Every structure is written in structure tokens, then in C-alpha cells.
């Protein structure tokens with residue numbers, strides 16, 4: 609590990625210069641890119657070893673006085689809170705009023721607690737067989753162990769979706785949840801030329817919306833990309849986030865350019 613590395617982000621293995629396969633991993637790295645103090649002093653390690661909470665992402669933070677025992681923090685939300693509380697990063701929300709912070713929290717909750725589970729339902733559940741076939745092909749596991757590992761992993765994902773209730777909705781109901789989010793965020797972002805709270809700088813809610821939108825545009829199934837693609841403001845906003853935080857995502861930038869052209873022509 610370089611002496612400049614202050615923090616390691618542990619995420620699912622992912623090809624270079626493309627968004628992560630997990631929205632929460634994408635959110636975490638977007639936050640690190642948005643942080644002036646960490647953007648050049650973190651590294652990403654791809655691994656299936658989960659955090660103490662059994663999930664990814666998590667981070668390990670170097671302890672200068674005790675390098676053998678880094679601090680481990682799990683969960684993107686609590687990691688961001690920890691980084692701010694320990695002053696490892698600036699607070700992107702420092703200039704917000706309590707009402708604006710509450711507004712941000714509501715949109716983050718809607719994105720992570722409703723939209724994303726609905727989206728992952730369309731990736732993993734049997735009601736969307738074409739999406740599942742696509743997804744299966746993209747899972748980077750050697751062919752000889754893939755069917756067995758994926759069978760058990762998918763079974764667990766389906767059980768989790770049933771436990772939180774999303775898996776009990778009909779296909780149409782899940783798609784309604786996605787549509788509500790797309791319409792709501794599009795209405796809230798106006799022309800897509802400014803940040804969520806209208807200031808000169810992005811805040812935490814922009815990190816979350818930008819991260820999940822770029823993840824969707826990169827990977828998701830045609831119907832959902834098309835739903836987002838009907839809102840040129842969402843594409844513009846996503847494009848701005850990509851240019852600011854991940855200028856190396858060349859393929860995604862080209863895809864967003866194509867989406868913007870066809871949305872403007874529509």
C-alpha cells in the first residue's frame with residue numbers, strides 16, 4: 609500500500625473505467641471522488657470478502673500509529689458519517705439548512721430504500737427473465753463453479769427481496785416504483801443544469817443521485833434506461849456528475865451522449 613493511501617474501499621470486483629456493479633459501491637467511490645481531501649489518497653480493492661455487516665462496500669482506514677490495525681467501517685451511510693466526524697473529509701452538507709438536510713435525507717432514503725431494491729428486483733427476480741439472462745452472463749466467476757455459486761447467491765438475493773417486501777409485489781407494481789422515482793427526481797432537478805439544492809457545489813444528495821443514475825445508465829436493462837432516457841434533464845445531470853467525478857468513464861460518456869441526442873429528438 610502506498611504511503612499516500614489513507615483509505616481502502618472494498619467493493620465487488622469490477623472492470624476499470626466503468627461504474628461499479630453495486631449502487632452502494634458506486635455511491636461510496638463517488639463520495640471519495642467528491643472529497644477534496646481523499647480523492648487522491650484512496651484505492652479500491654475488488655473482493656467478495658464482505659464487511660463485518662456481511663455486505664459491500666466497506667472501508668479500511670489507515671492508522672498511522674498502528675498500520676497493522678486499520679479502522680474498519682461498514683455501510684456507505686455510516687462510512688460517510690464517520691469520515692466527516694473524524695475530519696478525514698469535509699462535510700459536503702455543511703452549508704445546508706436543517707430543512708435542506710432533511711430534504712436530502714428523504715431523497716437518499718427514497719433512492720436507496722425504494723428505487724434501488726425495486727431496480728435490483730428487476731435484475732435478479734424471475735419476473736424479468738431477460739434481465740436475469742443478461743446479468744448471468746456478466747457475473748465474473750469461472751464457468752466451472754458459476755452455476756452453483758450463482759444459484760445460491762441468487763436464492764439469497766430473492767429471499768432478501770421477499771423479506772423486505774419488494775419481492776412480494778407484482779412485476780407492474782415494482783415497475784411503478786421505478787417510474788415514480790424517475791418522474792419525481794426529474795421534476796425535482798428542474799432543467800438538470802444545477803445541483804439538487806441549487807448551490808454552486810454538489811452536496812451529499814448529488815453524490816447519491818449521481819452515483820445511482822450513472823450506475824443505471826451504464827448497466828441496466830433497456831426498459832429502465834429508456835425510462836430515464838425520456839428525461840433529458842436526468843441525462844444532463846448524470847453527464848455532469850460523470851464529467852466531474854469520473855472523467856475516465858469513456859464508454860458511459862458516449863452512451864449518455866447518444867441518450868441525450870435521442871431524448872432531444874423525441
Ligand SMILES: N[C@@H](CCC(=O)N[C@@H](CS)C(=O)NCC(=O)O)C(=O)O
Pocket residue numbers: 630631632662663664665682683684685
Ligand atoms: N446499506 C448498505 C447496503 C449495502 C448492500 O446492500 N450491499 C449489497 C450489494 S448492492 C451486498 O453486499 N449484498 C450482498 C449480500 O447481502 O450478501 C450500504 O449503504 O452500504
